[in-house]
Amino acid sequence: MKRRIYGTLVVLALAGAACGGGDDEGDGAETAEATAEATAEATDDAATAEATDTAATAEATGEGLTIALGSEPTSLDPHTVDDGGERAINDNIYETLLARDENGDLIPGLAADLPTQVDATTWEFTLREGVTFHDGTPFNADAVVASVDRIVRLVAETKTQNDGFFGSLTGATKVDDVTVQITTAEQDGVLPARMYWLKITAPGTESSDDLSEAPNGTGPFKFVERVTGSNIDLAANADYWGGAPSIGSVRFEFAEESATRLAGLSSGKYDLITNLAPQDTGQAPQVLTAQGQEHPNFILDVDEGITSDPNVRLALNLAVDKDAIVETLFGGFAVVDAGQHLSPSILGHNPDLTPFPYDPDEAKRLIEEAGVAGETIQLVGQAGRWLKDKELIEATASYWQEAGLNVQVESLEFGAYLDVLFDRENRADAIFVSSSNDILDPDRQLSTYYQAGGIGSSNSDQALSDLIDQGRQELDAAARDAIYQEAVKIAYDGAYFVWTVNNEDVYGASERLVWTPRVDSKLLVKDMSLS
Amino acid sequence: MATFLVRRLLQGVIVVVAAAIFVFVATRAVGDPVDFILPLSASEEQRENLRVELGFDRPMSEQFVDYAGDVARLDFGESTYLNDDALTVVFDYLPKTLQLVGFGMLISLVTSVPLGVLASRKPGGRLDKILTTASLTGLSMPQFFLGQVLVAVFITRLTWFDPGPGPWHKNLVLPAICMALPAVGRLAMTVRSAMIEELNSQYVKVARAKGMPARRVSGVHALRNAGIPFVTLYGWELIRALAGYTVVVETVFAWPGLGFVLIQGIKERDFYLVQASVFVVAVLVVVISIVIDLVYKALDPRVQLS
DSSP: OHHHHHHHHHHHHHHHHHHTTOOHHHHHHHHHHHHHHHHHHHHHOGGGHHHHHHHHHHHHHOOEEEEEESSOOSOOOTTTOOOHHHHHHHHHHOOBSEEEOTTSOEEESSBSSOOEEEETTEEEEEBOSSOBOTTSOBOSHHHHHHHHHHHHHHHHTTOOSOHHHHTTEEEEEEEETTEEEEEESSOOTTHHHHTTTOBOOOTTGGGOSOOOSSOOOSSSEEEEEEETTTEEEEEEOTTOTTOOOSOOEEEEEEOSSHHHHHHHHHTTSOSEESSOOGGGGGGSSEEEEEEOSOEEEEEEOSSSSGGGSHHHHHHHHHTSOHHHHHHHTTTTOEEEOOSSSOOTTSTTOOTTOOOOOOOHHHHHHHHHHTTOTTOEEEEEEESSSSTTHHHHHHHHHHHHHHTTOEEEEEEEOHHHHHHHHTOSSSOOSEEEEEEOOSSOOHHHHIIIIISTTOTTOOOOOHHHHHHHHHHHHOOOHHHHHHHHHHHHHHHHHTTOEEEOEEEEEEEEEOTTEEOOOOTTOOOOGGGOEEO | OHHHHHHHHHHHHHHHHHHHHHHHHHHHTTOOSHHHHSOTTOOHHHHHHHHHHHTTTSOHHHHHHHHHHHHHTTOOOBOTTTOSBHHHHHHHHHHHHHHHHHHHHHHHHHHHHHHHHHHHHSTTSHHHHHHHHHHHHHHHSOHHHHHHHHIIIIIIISOOSOSSSOOIIIIIHHHHHHHHHHHHHHHHHHHHHHHHHHHTSHHHHHHHHTTOOHHHIIIIIIHHHHHHHHHHHHHHHHHHIIIIIHHHHHHHHTOOSHHHHHHHHHHTTOHHHHHHHHHHHHHHHHHHHHHHHHHHHHHOTTOOOO
16 A cells, blocks of 8 residues: 555656656667667668768778867858857868968868969969769869858858858859869958868858758768757768778767866766866876967057056056966966967967066056056956956956056956947956957957957057058968068057967867867867877 | 636646746846857947847837747747757757656655655654755755766766766766755655654544554555645656756756756857747646646545636
């Protein structure tokens, strides 16, 4: 009788759970099925009979690995979203006309060579031959024209977040099967870098608004399946023109919390995790790093207020102990910023600039000399968006306080913070921002933060602005380099920002993973192997 | 019975409509998602264009009329974060949440009842003290903390389990325990006090006086009556788990359910995803509460459903 009542309760509870559709059994089965399904799907599809071969070969030749990303791709369309999760996946499926080597220099990708200029607004690319898309379609000039036409249309119809990258493109023309000309609205020195960013899709895709369902590229990995929220599986492309990858298959999973990713690495589920927190590096079986593009800094109002005095701006730089920040906040996984937003891997990086030293006495002296000791400086920041942002803002505020200023920190919610960052009328004295550069072209950061009128810039320096315009239009890479070096030196000499550190990209890896992270942060599985 | 169901369903509709209105107001109160969709370097013009395209430049009243019409047709729009139909996204992620809640609530059921009964045997006794303390510890531990402790000990150190999606014995057990623990504490305490009350009531004394074995008295008569407050609280826990705990637990364990994606949606101000999620969860809550009432009736025939 007791058993019966207890049984009744259990049944009722189950009913409660089931009315929500709870199904514990399904769970285990579901994941187990994933792989089986993947194979089955490949077999089902007549058009990809060859995919079955690949999967089979892959299983025979290369082991699989699992990578945990911090966020799920918001789409698998290669052109519509600007999203690190999407890139982590699609960088393995799709390719671009140009690629970058380990130093960040542009090299041919799907193009056979670097482009040549036909006239000021026309660039000609010669294409690699013998490349095919995963569905068997040959790669040729039609594919390039389709990709360029698609992005031009998506930008025009505001259906892409990537207009900042591709807004200058106007179209592409096929010269012959392996030659294509790409045109820009104005003289555009950034074009080669843009072609490192534009993923090439198959002919016929130009009219499509959404390619997320069936990614089809020329890259070393083929799309197998996506289980929303759970995982995305890719399999090696045995026919890859650059040679079949050593990894047979790769699964991507998503875990927002750094501690959760680390836990999965420790338990052996993951072989590679992104954005390993500095405090967790001691626990990872293997830590891999690359000097990345992230430069947390403070934008100073050069034109008005307390920071309009160049000596005060210099003092704010001298007051901050960057070495201490590198060690204590970032656990050594950063280098002191050499007074510029450009990492050494980017064109325009000025190797002659050295970090402002830590000189608290001189800082204090300058503040007093400027007659602003004890005055209030407003520091606007945002907590939680970037690595250790809150701690970095607090540390800097206390250094400035020590230098004799009254620092008023405003830590805002992201939307409110953006309102301050974008406010063209009233620039805050100091705004914290972590500047990054995905495309590895200096124009991106300089036109945003250095150029007068740029969305995050707080100066009205016309000479600097002219240089940035000039750099954008210059077509010769060496000449561009010189122009940008001069531009960053102007901002350095005038201390337009307070620079702190240049973060390293930190990855946690299993013992067996062999890989060197890249300066452009791309997770190219073809470069990975298992020992 | 029929009148009861009709009335409860009507009430349910009101609840869902109220939730839909609330979520509209709450999301609009924080601004619009344009800044989150576009990269930092987008120009003001691009921002304005997108704002117009998404309709966030129009008066709130107009937006609301459109929204009401869309909701009535179960059209929740396109998720701006995941670039897919918002309702489809919700149904993609919901099964994992239901698994987690179902398993977690099963754990809390099969542990809290025996614990509560054991503790009620000798109120103030050693076993009671231990169980009461343990329950209080469980229910007073915030889940984000408990979750991280479980991750650090059982996944990172002992490597018995994995984070993320996967087979239930490797991936679901731990988040389900994390989900269940606070509820176990509260439920066990309820069973305990209800049992103590029942065991002191007249009918139990009569049963004992008649010579009925203690085991049978507490197991059959008292437990059945103690089940009534238990079911009320259990339903409440089920609703809290579904509508609240999942967000924390799924994030800590990277279990890809609705809470896991919803937190991203909120961060990125994906109004459409948030609206669709709240709507679906509101419907589930209504359904669960009706089921709880029916269970209540089954346990206690004296309850009048009309």
